[in-house]
Structure formats: C-alpha cells, structure tokens
Amino acid sequence: MTSSVRVRYAPSPTGYPHVGNIRTALFNWLFARHAGGSFVVRIEDTDVTRKVKGALEAILDGLKWLGLDWDEGPEAGGKYGPYFQSQRLDIYHEAAERLVSQGDAYHCYCSPERLAEMRAEQVRRKQPPGYDRHCRDLSLKERAAKEAEGITPVVRFKAPLEGQTGFDDLIRGGVVFENATIDDFILLKSDGYPTYHLANVVDDHLMEISHVLRAEEWLSSTPRHLLLYRALGFEPPRFAHLPMILGSDRSKLSKRHGAVSITDYREQGYLPEAMLNFLALLGWSLDDKTEILSPEELIASFSLERISKTAAIFNAEKLGWMNGVYIRRLGLSDFTRRSLPFLDRDLPPGVERPLPAGYVERVMPLVQERARTLLEVPELAQFFFVDELTYEPALLIARKMDRDSAAAALETSLERLLELPVFDEESLEAVLRPLAEELGLKAGQLFGTLRVAVTGRTAAPPLFQTMAVLGKEQCLKRIKAARDRLRRL
Numbered sequence: 001m002t003s004s005v006r007v008r009y010a011p012s013p014t015g016y017p018h019v020g021n022i023r024t025a026l027f028n029w030l031f032a033r034h035a036g037g038s039f040v041v042r043i044e045d046t047d048v049t050r051k052v053k054g055a056l057e058a059i060l061d062g063l064k065w066l067g068l069d070w071d072e073g074p075e076a077g078g079k080y081g082p083y084f085q086s087q088r089l090d091i092y093h094e095a096a097e098r099l100v101s102q103g104d105a106y107h108c109y110c111s112p113e114r115l116a117e118m119r120a121e122q123v124r125r126k127q128p129p130g131y132d133r134h135c136r137d138l139s140l141k142e143r144a145a146k147e148a149e150g151i152t153p154v155v156r157f158k159a160p161l162e163g164q165t166g167f168d169d170l171i172r173g174g175v176v177f178e179n180a181t182i183d184d185f186i187l188l189k190s191d192g193y194p195t196y197h198l199a200n201v202v203d204d205h206l207m208e209i210s211h212v213l214r215a216e217e218w219l220s221s222t223p224r225h226l227l228l229y230r231a232l233g234f235e236p237p238r239f240a241h242l243p244m245i246l247g248s249d250r251s252k253l254s255k256r257h258g259a260v261s262i263t264d265y266r267e268q269g270y271l272p273e274a275m276l277n278f279l280a281l282l283g284w285s286l287d288d289k290t291e292i293l294s295p296e297e298l299i300a301s302f303s304l305e306r307i308s309k310t311a312a313i314f315n316a317e318k319l320g321w322m323n324g325v326y327i328r329r330l331g332l333s334d335f336t337r338r339s340l341p342f343l344d345r346d347l348p349p350g351v352e353r354p355l356p357a358g359y360v361e362r363v364m365p366l367v368q369e370r371a372r373t374l375l376e377v378p379e380l381a382q383f384f385f386v387d388e389l390t391y392e393p394a395l396l397i398a399r400k401m402d403r404d405s406a407a408a409a410l411e412t413s414l415e416r417l418l419e420l421p422v423f424d425e426e427s428l429e430a431v432l433r434p435l436a437e438e439l440g441l442k443a444g445q446l447f448g449t450l451r452v453a454v455t456g457r458t459a460a461p462p463l464f465q466t467m468a469v470l471g472k473e474q475c476l477k478r479i480k481a482a483r484d485r486l487r488r489l
C-alpha cells in the first residue's frame, strides 16, 4: 500500500550541513519511512549571493553517510522535478505574475537607498522593521513613469492589513499571528530569482508535500506561507516545527559545542549508526529511558506525538558514550575495516605500510574495548606497531618501589619469560603471578612495571593479552630496553 505521506528536506546550499539541519532531514526521513511515504530532497538554491562552493556535495554526502536515502531529488530524479529551485524559475514567475494580476501582489520600484533610509528611520523611531508599502497603491500613471525610468521592480505580496492567520501546528498546537505584523514581503527579487517564501510554497504545492517538518526558526514564516497558499488557491500542507537544539550551556548551538558539519563527525571517527541514533534523540524519544535504537527500531517507533515542544540539549559527552557503545557492538572484521583508514593515516610514518593484516586482527579486539571514536584507534594501538617506545623511565618504578627493585623485577621477568615455550595469555599469567610473590611484590607493582615496559604507558589493555599479541621477541626486547633505561637513571 502506498501512503499519501510526502515530506521533503529542503536545504539551501549556503553552508555545510550542521547538526540541526541534518536532524531536520532525519525526522523527515523517519516520518516518511514509518508511514511508507516518500522522502524528497529539494535544493533551495535561489540565493545566488550566499551559495557556498562544495555545500551541495557536503549535504548529499552527509545524507548518504547516515543512510538517509531519498526517493526523489538530486541524483534520484522523480516526476515532480527538477528538484533544484534554480531550474524552476519560470514556474515562480508565473505564480508571481498571477498574484499580481489577481491584485494579491504588486510591483515595487523602491531603490535600495530609499529602503535603507526607511529602515534607518524605523530604527530611530523604534518602530518594527518592515516595508512601508510605498508602492502598494501606485496609480497606473505612476507605475508607467517608473517603468519608463527603466527600473526593474521586485514583486511584493499584498499582505492583509488586519485580521489573523493561524494554524494547527502538529507539535505545538494552535498558533495565531496578527496580520498587521506581516509586512509586504518580497516574492520575486530584481535579479529574477524568487524569495524563499514564494519558491517554498509553490514547490511544496506542486510536489504534493503533505507535511512540512522544519526547524522552529521558520515558525514565523508560516503565516506568510499560509497567506500565499490562500492567495494562490492551494491547499496548505500540515506543519510541524521541530524544537531548537541548544548547547549544553543552553545557549544557541555553535561550533564551540561541537556543532560542526555532519561530515566532520565522520572525520572525527563517529559511526553513522551512532550519529543517527544520537540525532534521533535530539527532540524525540521513545520513552524516558531507551537510548540505543537501531534505524529499524527508530523507523518502527517514530511519531510526531513524541517530539518534544521544548528545546533539545546537544550533549557531546553522550555522543561519545553512544559511539563507544556502537563501536563495541561491531563485529571484529567490521571494526577493523572501519579503523584501517584511521590507522593508515595516523600511525607514525615509520610504521611500515601496508599494515600486516593478521597482526592487525589480533590487536583490534584489545582496542575495540576502549575506543570511543575511530579517531582514538591509532593512538590506542600505536604501541603495538612502533619499533621504539618513548616514555618517562621513572614510570617504570611502581608505587613503593625504587630504581633497583624495579630493575631487578624486570631482570627476573626476562629470565622467566625467556624460558617460556608458549607465549600466550595463560602461560604468561602462570609465570608472572607467582613471580610477584617470589619477589615480595604486589601483583599490581610487578604488572605496573611490566605494563610500562612493554606498552610505554600506565593505562593499556589487559597486560597478558597485550603481551601475547606483541609476542615473545618484542616483549623481551622492550623489557631489556626498560631495564637498561632504569640502570641509566
């Protein structure tokens, strides 16, 4: 059964897609997929001056990375195309001219200088900003004179001077605006491009959009759109304005809060499935406790009823935690495959490439337990690959030990390990635990010294597993080097 739900994500390629933007795309996608409807991507590229190179690619890239597939739009095509507003100019011109001939819109000839003066005057008088309707009632003669001057007019909407415009928002309920607060906004600019308002309304109608799910910042544009729908004789879609996303300090989400382009999260080693889960919970919830939801579960349970009216808080800590959960859920080969580009890029240049596949596979389970992002993998795994460790020799001296007892502990460990026929986790434990006792040390003291000797750090994956993966030769070499460092201290 096909559903009549048709929703759209309508980004403007004026910048890289940030978290809020992609959250809007995700909610539209979830809504469409839940209802078995269509998810349309429409590019609102009518602001030529604000176009940013590479932004369109980044937007589509971000969607693909998260798995938000679209049924119609760029690359996909569809019977309501073209899906770039810059390729639909004729359609907007026709709509604007129709409004003019109906008496719902008019040509405005005001110069930028006049408008700037008007605005300054409004500021001086502490009046609300807005066009003063100078050209709204020009006589035929006045108009002809302006035309004769060769001025290219803009087209403005003739907003009603009184009354109210209201609608039932699917998230926040009844919303009413006084028409007196709506100015005669521009529909067609003098460069021939439509404004957002005109193009958005015309396209949502022609593309048979049933529900508009968009950011709260557009709420105040909705009465203008409703007036346009009415004037054009179109049935408006249903509207749902999504709650804002704030930083952890409740201020507007910014770069400082990690609200960077969605594709940056990929560079930073976040998994798309974790990102999707995290974004879905920015303003929506299944209940008060469930945090981990697969795309399938999200689709099955998504509903507008559970979108909150209050702002969502972007918690970067939580994203890190969630990413760690998803990392640990990956199959080993999947985790390895996703980590390899990071290892290749970030391990020191001295480490020979390509990395030995069999060895990498033995290292990865130890790293998978600890990484919160794929970006951390090279750092966590580095000591497995480098030839020489660099660390502060004093770290080799565990609590309540001194230089000599630490050096002696390493020396005896060397002797015992050298004799070991099998260098696996069990045999290592079987030798080293009793050795601690024999040396009169706590297990933690001996293991601490050995850990620094073989990994160069005080915190690392479990010692015996780590040593088994490093192998006998490498471990003996490192323990010797550590002993020598202590002796030189």
Ligand code: GLU
Pocket (backbone or CB within 6 Å): 010, 011, 012, 044, 200, 213, 214, 215, 218
């Ligand atoms: N082009 C607008 C944007 O960039 C679309 C707003 C809407 O969904 O109506 O957010």
